[in-house]
Amino acid sequence: MTELKNDRFLRALLREPVDVTPVWMMRQAGRYLPEYKATRAQAGDFMSLCMNPELACEVTIQPLDRFELDAAILFSDILTIPDAMDLGLYFETGEGPRFKKPVRTEADVEALPIPDPADRLDYVIKAVSTIRRELNGRVPLIGFSGSPWTLATYMVEGGSTKDFRHIKQMMYSQPQVMHQLLDKLAQSVTSYLNAQIAAGAQAVQIFDTWGGVLSPACYREFSLNYMAKIVAGLTRESEGRKVPVILFTKNGGQWIEQIADAGADCVGLDWTIDIGEARQRIGNRVALQGNMDPSVLYASPERIREEVATILQGFGNGNGHVFNLGHGIHQFVDPESARVFVDAVHELSAKYHS
Template sequence: MSASKPFPPLKNDLILRAARGEKTERAPVWVMRQAGRYLPEFRAERVENDFFKICRTPELATKVTLQPIDRYAGLLDASIIFSDILVVPQAMGMTVEMIPGKGPHFPDPLVLPQDMTTKLKEKVDVQKELQYVFDAITMTRHELDGRVPLIGFVGAPWTLMAYMIEGGGSKTLSKAKEWLFKYPKASQELLGRITDVCIDFLVGQVRAGAQMLQVFDSWGGELSPQDFDLFSLPYLTQIAKRVKAELGSEAVPMTVFAKGSWYALDQLSDIGYDAVSLDWTHTPESAKAITKGRVTLQGNMDPNVLFGGDEAIIAAVEKMVRGFGSTERYIANLGHGILPTVPVEAMELFLKTVHRVGLEVAAESADKQ
């Protein structure tokens, strides 16, 4: 499907306005991993198709992206393209498998710096290697029919580097951190190469139809503040600045999410992103005090609250939305991705409560003026 065919007009731009810092009538809401394993319709799709087959087949990726939008009609203010952060290492020449019950697995990870020469492509043609993502984005934009904006995304360089060296998930990241301390120059070279691919990928996603972007540094909090300054922050900064420079007037709002990097909130608010997504280790009061209105804040309910029953969900949403406010520089979300065993009814209650409380807070605010 060609991106040159005009996209349907957007009917709900709430999240785009919030990200740009404009006043909103209520807080927009979406959920990280909203198209995924907690949905029975997604699990049914996975019985028939391998995870990366869904990612690589635009029709399937579109279908899965739309599942939560259809199920929670009128309750979500954004869709996020169904893909995976590890398509970038795949594009760079590495094999990544998704093993049921275990997660991602690299059969041949990077072990020594010289592996960058033998295991990675010298130059990555992102347009060729990741065209399937661009096609899925274009197709999804048309299928959404303007109901909500479409978010594109990428993994942050440090998080991707860690996967590429660890060969999958890790509790200690000891292999990846060994690189940082033993081979700092090689680490920075690898981070730079990943950054270049991420930038081309994000630019391509916008040109294919993405209306907002998010950068996920899922393992940012595994770094000390000093190491975050050396091995994550400079590359996150490059991504925001270079993507916006390359897109120029086509630029879209960008969000950064560095999970666990609570110490970096002030810096993350100053490097070119429109929004900063927060995990549950922040309070609304402290986050607002640190950011001082420089960025839109997104988040940040602990996903495990969704297992706590109706009263717990309602209480947590009340506290969150009232704490962050509903009409200025705020996007409601979880503090990380929704977990695979969350009941669909819990997600629905979360979304409905965000809407209700958001409208109440907006009305109370209007009454005071």
């Protein structure tokens, strides 16, 4: 395998010394980039773009050609697993993802297959190997999946939701059915991420977008418990180095100690928690990733640099920080603002690593 020219992202995840704080952005390949829009138009629609390994590779690398990012993240979608379970995924313009066959009953759950990544998800695995080849050691490649709870939320609701009516109804009135669904999803996510690692992903992140809508007890039982099962089943070494795992629960700041104990190497933080407080609470157990509010990127270059400086100062000296936004970059952000952000992280962080 090609030697990595820039491994500071992987080193930071393992709390090893780095020269500057590494930085990448959730959704860094996306609609804020004109070149992404052009490639998506060429593909025809979003899922056609995801399912074309060459075009998925192209959009994965586009942000790296613009910005001095320290990692690439596979271009895909968290709903690839439910799609491979034959639920009829489609996208309504302006409405987001929808499923033709929502999962609402015990019979629906029992009928769900556990997809073989080499079969129904082979386009993702091909994209991973294509991207690794084209990166040629520039930076590490991050693979990812949605968490079981987050995937279940979309599957049971039949799409996006604001009130979580159907998923919480199942959770409270039929907990055994909920656990059966989450267990199938945990098995699916584990094999899916292991296939990504085998194809060349050098770190993986689990996106728990909807874990933060749960009560503390339900979060432990229905979300964190299944992410911990996945982490325990992952391939943790490949190509002679450790494959770090990042857990990111949006609005999960109140549970970071428990997340840190789930077996991953890094806890992703959204912008609603102070990173200095997070570091005090979990010490050196794991690395921290985050956590600038993506909306700061609408501000002036001076204000963006100021916010970067505040977060770097909050984390303080030493290792174990990967800089990121607290959620995905917004589609209306000026790419020049993203450049200011990335450059500021590298420039202003050096003093914390001397």
